[in-house]
Amino acid sequence: MIVRNLSDANQSNRRIISPDGNWESTRLLLKEDNMGFSFHITTIYQGADFQMHYQNHLESVYCITGEGEVETLADNKKHPIKPGTIYVLDKHDKHILRASKEMTLACVFNPPLNGKEVHNAEGAYELNDQGIEDNSTDE
Known part of the structure; x- marks a missing residue:
């Protein structure tokens, strides 16, 4: 059994702050946990x-607190996000995320992240040649 506390994880290397200043993410489950997915609590700044x-x-992505919208670029549809809303990027959807109020989101990724990933120029997380993310930096 794996048991972790968000407050404790926030004080560890599981908390990642984006270089662009848009978000921070505490990664509660990662690839090393062997669950087949990763689970994150992410804050999108107002x-x-x-x-x-x-x-x-x-x-x-499940919204716990805050407000915003997600816009799918294939059809330019805007979907409001508020507490209780889930959106699922089941087709690798290219999208824009906007936060009108700071949002707390519960996020699940498949395949799982290793833990240090941040978005590349395309807004994606990289995979290494073994199909495992390896976008980490030494800190």
Whole structure:
């Protein structure tokens, strides 16, 4: 059994702050936990407005607090996000995420992340040649 506490994880190397200043993410489950997915609590800062395109991952996102919207770029549809809303990027959807109020999100990634990943220029997390993310940096 794995038991972790969010407050403790926030004080560890499991908390990642994006270099662009849009978000921070505490990664409670990672690839090393052998669950087949990773689980994160992510904060999107108020006023954030950025594009992502998870070409290598599927993601489910559940809003716990805050407000914003996700816009799918294939059809330019805007979907409001508020507590209780889930959106699922089941087709590697290219999208824009906007936070009108700071949002706390529960995120699940498949395949799982290693832990240090941040978005590349395309708004994706990289995979190494073994199909495992390896976008970490020495800290």
